Amino acid sequence: MIPAPSTPSRALPAGHLPGQPLSALAPMQDVTDLAFMRVMAHYGAPDYFFTEFFRVHAQSRPEKHIVRSLVENRTGRPVFAQLIGEEIPHMVRTVQDLLRYPVAGIDLNMGCPAPKIYKKNVGGGLLRDPAKIDELIGRLRDAVPGLFTVKMRIGFDSTENYERILALINKHGVDLLSVHGRTVKEGYRSEVHYDFIGTAARTVGRPVLANGNITSAAKASAVLAETGAAGVMIGRHAIRNPWIFRQCRERFAHTAVFSPTLADVREYVDRLYRETQTPDIPEAAHVAKMKKYLNFVGQSVDAEGRFLHDMRRAMTEAELFAVCDRHLLTEPAKTFADEPYPGIIARPNCETPTESCSLDTVTA
Numbered sequence: 001m002i003p004a005p006s007t008p009s010r011a012l013p014a015g016h017l018p019g020q021p022l023s024a025l026a027p028m029q030d031v032t033d034l035a036f037m038r039v040m041a042h043y044g045a046p047d048y049f050f051t052e053f054f055r056v057h058a059q060s061r062p063e064k065h066i067v068r069s070l071v072e073n074r075t076g077r078p079v080f081a082q083l084i085g086e087e088i089p090h091m092v093r094t095v096q097d098l099l100r101y102p103v104a105g106i107d108l109n110m111g112c113p114a115p116k117i118y119k120k121n122v123g124g125g126l127l128r129d130p131a132k133i134d135e136l137i138g139r140l141r142d143a144v145p146g147l148f149t150v151k152m153r154i155g156f157d158s159t160e161n162y163e164r165i166l167a168l169i170n171k172h173g174v175d176l177l178s179v180h181g182r183t184v185k186e187g188y189r190s191e192v193h194y195d196f197i198g199t200a201a202r203t204v205g206r207p208v209l210a211n212g213n214i215t216s217a218a219k220a221s222a223v224l225a226e227t228g229a230a231g232v233m234i235g236r237h238a239i240r241n242p243w244i245f246r247q248c249r250e251r252f253a254h255t256a257v258f259s260p261t262l263a264d265v266r267e268y269v270d271r272l273y274r275e276t277q278t279p280d281i282p283e284a285a286h287v288a289k290m291k292k293y294l295n296f297v298g299q300s301v302d303a304e305g306r307f308l309h310d311m312r313r314a315m316t317e318a319e320l321f322a323v324c325d326r327h328l329l330t331e332p333a334k335t336f337a338d339e340p341y342p343g344i345i346a347r348p349n350c351e352t353p354t355e356s357c358s359l360d361t362v363t364a
């Protein structure tokens, strides 16, 4: 029996629609920056945003480009600042630095599965050491007067510590818990263990967000029904389908759910290109960045993966947009598939733990 939280609960920021399950865009390194949040807000923002992680160590200072997603946030939705690290004085110093910015709260990363991260006992590496978690979240809780939240996987290579860690979440009055229902060692490819998310939803005294393979509004409803979670956190499938949060709200309200066409997707590609354009980005780098997003988008364009095949070969802006026009505007009224087509895998693939939590060598 896990004891309930002993501290009074703090109110979370209100969602878009009172009474509906919450929604959040999952933090994703090199993705959930200011530009991407702006794009998401255009198509239907989640209730909450989370930054990419601020990496904390003795020499670290909050990365300027991530700070921008806090101070220049015009989405109208709250942004939580995520930290990854384990050295308590530096974590506390970083919290104090970040609290000077308009943060909705401070979030601790206890899930990143990249070997170079977990080998330093941070991110998912922390899940091996409940005593360390007890100390770290206790000290962070003391340092954060407002909302303090945690995002975790269900274990490192097994789930043996899971209930012990959930007890620590309660002990320290963590205000919101996001659970990616896989162990670190399971990376991205295994089934998601929604039953473990259900255990958290039943035993943690504060709201729990269910995370992992929430591919559509229908899947969000099914996962909420199965787990009893307070809401959903969605990552890769929001890159693929930026309408997903709007669709969730429509489905939760039992109203008609928007169904984007390939022409809508073509407009999304334009918007992403414009928003990610900076004065100093060389064309080749910009095209390469776009291809990382389009790897996800392509999972729902055609069942044979032809768009992905052609898109991956584009080297210039003109080639990339020619591919997009050919595949997205030949049949502009065709529906963009609600779920990824079976067997169409996003590459660089996010399903094998590699060296870093980024789209280049993805992991988290």
Ligand SMILES: Cc1cc2nc3c(=O)[nH]c(=O)nc-3n(C[C@H](O)[C@H](O)[C@H](O)COP(=O)(O)O)c2cc1C
Pocket (backbone or CB within 6 Å): 026, 027, 028, 029, 030, 031, 051, 052, 053, 082, 109, 111, 112, 151, 180, 211, 212, 213, 214, 233, 234, 235, 236, 237, 350, 357, 358, 359, 362, 363, 364
């Ligand atoms: C490119 C990429 C970067 C990620 N970066 C982070 C991160 O900075 N912090 C974090 O907690 N999780 C990170 N994650 C994990 C996601 O937040 C999320 O837990 C995971 O993708 C499972 O959710 P999904 O199936 O909805 O994508 C990352 C995932 C991806 C694909």
